[in-house]
Amino acid sequence: MRQAARVFGALADPTRREILQILKRGERSAGEIASRFPVSAPSISRHLAILKAADLVLERREGNRIFYRLVPERLAHALGDFLSAVCPTQIVRRLRKGTNP
Amino acid sequence: MRQAARVFGALADPTRREILQILKRGERSAGEIASRFPVSAPSISRHLAILKAADLVLERREGNRIFYRLVPERLAHALGDFLSAVCPTQIVRRLRKGTNP
DNA sequence: ACATTATTTAGCTAATGTGTTAAATAGTTA
DNA sequence: TAACTATTTAACACATTAGCTAAATAATGT
Numbered sequence: 063m064r065q066a067a068r069v070f071g072a073l074a075d076p077t078r079r080e081i082l083q084i085l086k087r088g089e090r091s092a093g094e095i096a097s098r099f100p101v102s103a104p105s106i107s108r109h110l111a112i113l114k115a116a117d118l119v120l121e122r123r124e125g126n127r128i129f130y131r132l133v134p135e136r137l138a139h140a141l142g143d144f145l146s147a148v149c150p151t152q153i154v155r156r157l158r159k160g161t162n163p
Numbered sequence: 164m165r166q167a168a169r170v171f172g173a174l175a176d177p178t179r180r181e182i183l184q185i186l187k188r189g190e191r192s193a194g195e196i197a198s199r200f201p202v203s204a205p206s207i208s209r210h211l212a213i214l215k216a217a218d219l220v221l222e223r224r225e226g227n228r229i230f231y232r233l234v235p236e237r238l239a240h241a242l243g244d245f246l247s248a249v250c251p252t253q254i255v256r257r258l259r260k261g262t263n264p
Numbered sequence: 265a266c267a268t269t270a271t272t273t274a275g276c277t278a279a280t281g282t283g284t285t286a287a288a289t290a291g292t293t294a
Numbered sequence: 295t296a297a298c299t300a301t302t303t304a305a306c307a308c309a310t311t312a313g314c315t316a317a318a319t320a321a322t323g324t
């Protein structure tokens with residue numbers, strides 16, 4: 063599977079999008095993340111695996127726990143590339159300037 | 164359903180992402196779009212309905228045919244908003260400057 | 265009115281995705 | 295080694311999704 067497809071697949075689920083937002087504030091263990099959602103730990107574990115397969119997060123084991131952290135460049139790059147492939151240059155330029163009307 | 168969710172749901176499918184790329188070059192009728200893919204017209208029709216529900220395209224009837232056109236601002240806005248919500252300011256700024264490393 | 269072309273809607277099937285619980289794996293501590 | 299905690303993997307159920315064919319809708323032309 064193309065990697066861009068993996069990114070868009072990963073972003074399709076609302077729980078995974080929320081996980082990314084949580085990770086914006088810094089590294090979190092799988093358990094810390096799971097405690098934020100009304101779903102089971104195995105379910106969150108699989109969401110994390112999908113985010114990892116899309117290279118949107120990295121994992122690091124510390125003792126018992128596994129910490130996840132965001133790879134923001136990866137997300138920015140994937141979305142930016144797609145935007146460039148679909149939106150006329152003028153619109154992308156407007157976004158880059160932050161003058162999104 | 165929140166509109167952002169509809170956008171990410173729409174972008175999850177590779178055929179729909181390709182349709183958006185085709186529409187970057189200008190308005191196209193449903194039939195013209197369908198002829199580009201190895202899937203049936205009804206299938207493409209539903210993909211177009213999903214893109215329309217996400218406000219990523221607009222439709223216009225002209226006689227027999229229905230023409231679709233991209234709403235690039237909508238896509239740029241949705242992706243830009245999410246990027247701002249997830250990526251540290253510094254990364255978004257880098258993307259805006261086009262110095263994506 | 266009838267036939268033709270373009271497109272969508274309906275109904276069905278097969279594949280995929282998400283959730284659950286139970287069991288397995290990894291590391292820590294007594 | 296046994297017990298405990300954190301997390302993942304396995305196996306299964308249920309919902310969603312994308313594809314197909316057939317039928318319906320819309321506009322045009324004869």
